[in-house]
Amino acid sequence: MANTPSMLRARVKLERQSAQHRFCLDVDCELPDSGVTAIFGASGSGKTTFLRCIAGLERPGQGEVVVAGQAWQQGTSFTPAYQRSIGYVFQEASLFEHLTAKGNLLFAMKRADQKVSDDYYQEVISLLGLETLLQRFPIELSGGERQRVAIARALLIQPKLLLMDEPLASLDQARRQEILPYLARLREVFAIPILYVTHSIDEIVQLADHVLVLQDGKQIAEGELTEVLSQPDLPMFTGFDAGTIWQGQVIERSETWHLAQVECAQGVSVWGRDTGISVGQTLRIRILARDVSITLEDATASSILNKISAKILRIDPDLDEAMLLVRLQCDVLSLTARITKRSAHELDLSIGQQVVAQVKSVALVC
Numbered sequence: 001m002a003n004t005p006s007m008l009r010a011r012v013k014l015e016r017q018s019a020q021h022r023f024c025l026d027v028d029c030e031l032p033d034s035g036v037t038a039i040f041g042a043s044g045s046g047k048t049t050f051l052r053c054i055a056g057l058e059r060p061g062q063g064e065v066v067v068a069g070q071a072w073q074q075g076t077s078f079t080p081a082y083q084r085s086i087g088y089v090f091q092e093a094s095l096f097e098h099l100t101a102k103g104n105l106l107f108a109m110k111r112a113d114q115k116v117s118d119d120y121y122q123e124v125i126s127l128l129g130l131e132t133l134l135q136r137f138p139i140e141l142s143g144g145e146r147q148r149v150a151i152a153r154a155l156l157i158q159p160k161l162l163l164m165d166e167p168l169a170s171l172d173q174a175r176r177q178e179i180l181p182y183l184a185r186l187r188e189v190f191a192i193p194i195l196y197v198t199h200s201i202d203e204i205v206q207l208a209d210h211v212l213v214l215q216d217g218k219q220i221a222e223g224e225l226t227e228v229l230s231q232p233d234l235p236m237f238t239g240f241d242a243g244t245i246w247q248g249q250v251i252e253r254s255e256t257w258h259l260a261q262v263e264c265a266q267g268v269s270v271w272g273r274d275t276g277i278s279v280g281q282t283l284r285i286r287i288l289a290r291d292v293s294i295t296l297e298d299a300t301a302s303s304i305l306n307k308i309s310a311k312i313l314r315i316d317p318d319l320d321e322a323m324l325l326v327r328l329q330c331d332v333l334s335l336t337a338r339i340t341k342r343s344a345h346e347l348d349l350s351i352g353q354q355v356v357a358q359v360k361s362v363a364l365v366c
């Protein structure tokens with residue numbers, strides 16, 4: 001079969017057997033060769049093992065790994081890890097402690113397949129905001145700064161593929177928020193495909209274009225971000241975490257109220273908390289079903305700012321016996337409301353009914 005150079009092809013089967021435990025990874029997927037693909041799943045589902053197979057750090061019994069038209073594993077041929085053009089960023093930035101940040105970067109550049117141009121070096125330094133950190137030793141850097149150096153180091157290898165294994169997991173919430181914009185810019189500026197392992201749905205929403213979901217070593221979903229995160233039958237996106245993702249453009253900011261308005265479809269917009277984003281910028285917003293309520297008519301005296309006309313498409317059971325998931329259509333957008341069975345009964349909700357969905361602005365971050 002001819003390889004499709006535009007896709008990242010990964011078919012890996014690997015079995016681990018110990019006295020107490022058997023684990024089998026069985027993944028067969030074609031991922032986009034650009035943008036960020038999030039590898040998502042519970043602890044122990046095989047995310048790191050999958051990444052290690054792509055990197056050549058594990059040798060699956062059966063497998064095919066083709067990246068940018070190059071077969072790294074196929075039939076009996078297996079390219080060792082050091083010959084694969086990969087940048088790998090781990091949970092903890094493992095920098096050489098005896099070298100400055102710059103020394104660590106120069107060391108990586110020697111490993112690059114091609115000479116690193118001054119322009120590329122400067123672009124990486126400025127993208128990760130490292131100008132003032134270059135002369136410091138790792139011990140003099142914060143966790144977030146160390147991780148930024150580690151990401152720069154991975155980029156300076158000029159890899160064909162960037163693997164990131166929970167790069168923010170060792171950082172506190174403030175440091176994560178500090179690094180996320182760098183990662184978002186990295187996705188925009190460099191055309192390197194990124195496989196990004198994470199447990200965090202928020203990180204996926206902010207960064208990923210594509211998602212691969214693993215459970216017990218098997219892929220249970222794969223596809224475009226909004227499509228996968230809206231699947232009602234995936235256990236990790238149901239119940240308390242059920243939600244929908246809307247993408248839109250900031251059309252107004254209110255400095256008085258610290259709110260921003262995002263238009264997500266013709267005539268469908270929501271107000272959320274303003275984080276300083278500019279008018280005209282596009283962003284994704286995750287609307288959790290538990291932050292959406294339903295009324296039969298537009299209640300004028302309400303604390304809720306977002307009232308959206310909607311039609312009921314489906315009413316599904318929830319993991320919690322007391323709750324229901326009401327699937328709504330708002331123009332071309334879908335939305336889910338998580339309400340009690342009692343409310344659905346008292347409002348006498350039915351499929352096809354026209355209602356008003358109320359979305360709490362306080363729950364939305366723009």
Ligand SMILES: Nc1ncnc2c1ncn2[C@@H]1O[C@H](COP(=O)(O)OP(=O)(O)OP(=O)(O)O)[C@@H](O)[C@H]1O
Pocket residue numbers: 016018023041042043044045046047048049050
């Ligand atoms: N070196 C090893 N030897 C034996 N079993 C291992 C080894 N590393 C991982 N495993 C097992 O393989 C399975 C997959 O582990 P893996 O680290 O890939 O999961 P993960 O989804 O990345 O988990 P986490 O989110 O906790 O990092 C688990 O059952 C784990 O216990």
